[in-house]
Amino acid sequence: MAQEGSDVDFELTEDQQLIRTAVAELSAKFDDQYWMEKDENHEFPTEFYDAFAQGGWLGITTPEEHGGQGFGITEASLLLEEVSASGAGMNGASSMHLTIFGMHPVIVHGSEEMKKENLPRVVNGELHVCFGVTEPGAGLDTTKITTFAKRDGSDYVVNGRKVWISKAQESEKILLLTRTAKFEDSPKKTDGLTLFFTDLDRDRVDIRPIRKMGRNAVTSNELFIDDLRIPEEHRVGEEGQGFKYILDGLNPERMLVASEALGLGRAALRRAVRYGNEREVFGRPIGMNQGLQFPLADSLARLDAAELVLRKATWLYDHGRPCAREANTAKYLCADAGFEAADRALQTHGGMGYSEEYHVARYFREARLLRIAPLSQEMVLNFLGEHVLGLPRSY
Amino acid sequence: MEWKLSGEQESYQQTLREWLVAVAGPEPVRAWFEAADPGPFNQRLLGDGWWGVGVTEDAGGQGGGVVELALTAEELGRAAAPSAAWLSSVLTVPATGRWGDTPSCWLTPAEGPPRVVDVAVDGDGLLTGTVPRVLGASSATSFVVAVRGASAVELRLVDDSDAVTIDLRKLLDRSRDVADVTLRGARSTLLEAGADAALADAASLSAVLVAADALGASQRMLDMTVAYSLQRRQFGVPIGSFQAVKHTAATMEVMVEASRSAVYFAAASIEGSDVDSRLHAAAVKAQVTADASIAADAALTVHGAIGYTWEYDLQLFYKRAKLDEYLCGDPHWWNEQIAIGLALA
Ligand SMILES: Cc1cc2nc3c(=O)[nH]c(=O)nc-3n(C[C@H](O)[C@H](O)[C@H](O)COP(=O)(O)OP(=O)(O)OC[C@H]3O[C@@H](n4cnc5c(N)ncnc54)[C@H](O)[C@@H]3O)c2cc1C
Numbered sequence: 001m002a003q004e005g006s007d008v009d010f011e012l013t014e015d016q017q018l019i020r021t022a023v024a025e026l027s028a029k030f031d032d033q034y035w036m037e038k039d040e041n042h043e044f045p046t047e048f049y050d051a052f053a054q055g056g057w058l059g060i061t062t063p064e065e066h067g068g069q070g071f072g073i074t075e076a077s078l079l080l081e082e083v084s085a086s087g088a089g090m091n092g093a094s095s096m097h098l099t100i101f102g103m104h105p106v107i108v109h110g111s112e113e114m115k116k117e118n119l120p121r122v123v124n125g126e127l128h129v130c131f132g133v134t135e136p137g138a139g140l141d142t143t144k145i146t147t148f149a150k151r152d153g154s155d156y157v158v159n160g161r162k163v164w165i166s167k168a169q170e171s172e173k174i175l176l177l178t179r180t181a182k183f184e185d186s187p188k189k190t191d192g193l194t195l196f197f198t199d200l201d202r203d204r205v206d207i208r209p210i211r212k213m214g215r216n217a218v219t220s221n222e223l224f225i226d227d228l229r230i231p232e233e234h235r236v237g238e239e240g241q242g243f244k245y246i247l248d249g250l251n252p253e254r255m256l257v258a259s260e261a262l263g264l265g266r267a268a269l270r271r272a273v274r275y276g277n278e279r280e281v282f283g284r285p286i287g288m289n290q291g292l293q294f295p296l297a298d299s300l301a302r303l304d305a306a307e308l309v310l311r312k313a314t315w316l317y318d319h320g321r322p323c324a325r326e327a328n329t330a331k332y333l334c335a336d337a338g339f340e341a342a343d344r345a346l347q348t349h350g351g352m353g354y355s356e357e358y359h360v361a362r363y364f365r366e367a368r369l370l371r372i373a374p375l376s377q378e379m380v381l382n383f384l385g386e387h388v389l390g391l392p393r394s395y
Numbered sequence: 396m397e398w399k400l401s402g403e404q405e406s407y408q409q410t411l412r413e414w415l416v417a418v419a420g421p422e423p424v425r426a427w428f429e430a431a432d433p434g435p436f437n438q439r440l441l442g443d444g445w446w447g448v449g450v451t452e453d454a455g456g457q458g459g460g461v462v463e464l465a466l467t468a469e470e471l472g473r474a475a476a477p478s479a480a481w482l483s484s485v486l487t488v489p490a491t492g493r494w495g496d497t498p499s500c501w502l503t504p505a506e507g508p509p510r511v512v513d514v515a516v517d518g519d520g521l522l523t524g525t526v527p528r529v530l531g532a533s534s535a536t537s538f539v540v541a542v543r544g545a546s547a548v549e550l551r552l553v554d555d556s557d558a559v560t561i562d563l564r565k566l567l568d569r570s571r572d573v574a575d576v577t578l579r580g581a582r583s584t585l586l587e588a589g590a591d592a593a594l595a596d597a598a599s600l601s602a603v604l605v606a607a608d609a610l611g612a613s614q615r616m617l618d619m620t621v622a623y624s625l626q627r628r629q630f631g632v633p634i635g636s637f638q639a640v641k642h643t644a645a646t647m648e649v650m651v652e653a654s655r656s657a658v659y660f661a662a663a664s665i666e667g668s669d670v671d672s673r674l675h676a677a678a679v680k681a682q683v684t685a686d687a688s689i690a691a692d693a694a695l696t697v698h699g700a701i702g703y704t705w706e707y708d709l710q711l712f713y714k715r716a717k718l719d720e721y722l723c724g725d726p727h728w729w730n731e732q733i734a735i736g737l738a739l740a
Pocket residue numbers: 130131132133134138139140141163164165166167212215220369372373374375376377378379382395
């Protein structure tokens with residue numbers, strides 16, 4: 001770690017370098033063919049997930065007392081970046097994304113019982129979880145959710161609809177954001193939201209996968225919640241404070257998503273370079289054309305620049321410093337650089353890019369997602385414009 | 396639908412181009428800039444019979460319409476000729492309905508289309524106030540101004556040089572001039588034309604003519620870029636053989652061709668009083684002048700350091716295109732007008 005007054009240090013620690021190589025090696029056991037088939041068959045990558053669970057990777061950020069390794073966001077981001085960069089892309093990253101950091105609100109605000117009961121099972125891979133925030137009527141405008149948890153003795157009874165909930169199909173439990181007071185009745189719009197960590201009872205929750213553009217090995221689902229009974233013990237922290245708990249995790253979330261986008265960009269670029277060297281047209285490798293070479297070189301520069309901001313952001317977070325500006329910037333730059341690299345990789349492949357066989361079409365579809373979710377590029381600009389530059393809120 | 400210029404229009408374009416090569420080559424153009432005096436060029440334009448082309452004979456011009464005006468603007472842009480007086484005079488026709496041998500202009504800031512300005516008018520029609528950055532003011536002998544009268548916006552004609560002060564400003568683009576104009580109780584007469592219609596017509600006309608000007612400058616820069624990329628050798632080959640350079644020129648060509656089609660179409664649309672002519676004018680101002688500005692940067696890049704010098708003529712057209720982007724309303728403003736018409740939230 002850099003000391004006060006010493007040189008700026010860009011070196012990863014020994015642990016971090018180890019994590020990188022180990023994750024890369026493990027990921028390499030699952031080749032492009034594996035991911036193509038999982039994606040095509042809309043099949044959860046169980047073998048891959050299990051391998052990471054057995055390797056002890058899923059608890060990388062979970063505190064040691066709960067069975068994890070207690071590493072920081074820097075290490076978690078390196079893990080997800082390498083997973084994504086291996087060619088596993090968003091299918092691989094999303095299979096474990098929530099397990100890696102999604103339990104943060106439970107770790108910080110959950111009861112001791114809740115932690116004891118669940119965290120070891122999350123870490124060993126047995127307990128699959130999903131995160132239920134988005135609703136048909138409330139996308140980025142989270143405080144407008146209407147899924148309602150009504151008190152009934154010591155229980156809550158929940159009704160409502162969620163949408164886009166990734167991995168719900170495969171999950172035993174859900175972190176569920178609800179309202180316990182209506183928007184209209186809440187003094188502040190961020191009041192009245194309550195977070196639960198509870199069982200996804202199939203008798204009470206109808207789960208329907210959404211047909212979507214990509215990342216098809218991991219489902220995203222519509223949830224129809226009909227009188228779901230939740231015991232009080234499944235509430236995370238205090239009633240009405242749910243929004244704050246989620247807010248805590250937003251910056252790390254941005255950084256992790258950034259690392260996934262970055263990894264995907266690297267995977268796409270690697271494929272593009274390989275094809276640019278191999279494919280000969282007009283008697284020479286197509287990579288010899290500046291029209292192809294320059295965009296790829298440009299993507300390399302943009303990915304490298306985005307990576308630096310990401311590293312800075314995770315470093316700040318792990319050192320307990322404010323990092324919202326850097327976390328948002330990292331998400332923005334990595335998502336753009338990753339998508340651009342995927343787009344160019346596709347273009348480099350010409351017609352072949354459009355076939356699934358060369359994998360860049362899959363990367364392209366996955367990379368596009370990161371400009372929309374979990375937070376759109378526009379919302380990053382809103383944040384930077386308002387909170388960093390001090391311009392008036394635009395919406 | 397006719398998608399080409401008439402034979403007459405083509406030969407007009409050709410003759411004007413040749414005339415400009417002979418009369419307004421880089422050397423005389425630079426001399427006029429040095430002297431900060433567009434007068435000699437205006438005189439030649441008038442003397443050689445180009446001044447009134449595109450204005451109807453009824454109004455005192457030599458006939459033709461907006462397409463001819465656009466062709467003229469394009470050629471003037473291609474030559475980087477000092478054309479502020481011509482342009483500012485043409486834009487006053489929708490207000491005065493008249494064309495004369497002496498230049499005129501709107502009293503309005505050059506960075507927007509003609510609009511109502513803060514000039515006070517008293518009961519006797521005497522005008523007082525200052526209008527900054529007026530295009531072509533240094534040459535003009537009469538001025539059109541839109542002011543708030545007692546009950547409505549009025550169009551007035553100022554023809555009282557004793558009560559008018561002109562303070563020339565410096566522009567980076569020396570091929571056009573603007574000045575701050577101060578009126579000290581200047582006498583004026585009320586014009587008959589309806590203010591709203593005249594302002595709107597002048598705005599659309601300004602959009603198309605500035606776009607045509609930018610088109611001419613772009614074409615010239617494209618020609619220079621292609622010629623230079625064939626002439627300049629590095630690494631033992633002409634730089635034009637490097638794909639990135641080739642593609643840059645090709646992209647410029649795409650912009651120029653798209654701009655040309657759009658400009659002529661918008662000119663014909665205004666000439667034919669098409670219901671959507673204002674929209675067409677707005678679209679070409681926003682699109683063509685923005686593209687020309689990008690093309691200017693591309694041309695400069697391909698020329699490397701030499702394009703950055705004063706001696707090399709690219710700078711004349713580069714600055715021309717850069718001013719065209721902002722003259723009479725920038726792309727953002729014109730896009731805004733289009734957006735208003737689309738009824739978005
Ligand atoms: C594959 C996938 C997986 C997902 N997984 C999950 C999950 O597991 N759990 C979960 O809760 N959610 C999940 N989501 C939902 C995701 O978080 C939302 O899609 C995202 O928050 C955007 O919300 P929205 O789609 O409703 O867009 P909207 O909020 O409807 O926005 C639509 C458009 O308007 C723009 N916009 C909105 N407001 C503004 C503004 N103020 N200023 C400028 N532009 C604005 C947006 O940028 C966007 O372009 C997932 C989505 C996808 C596609």
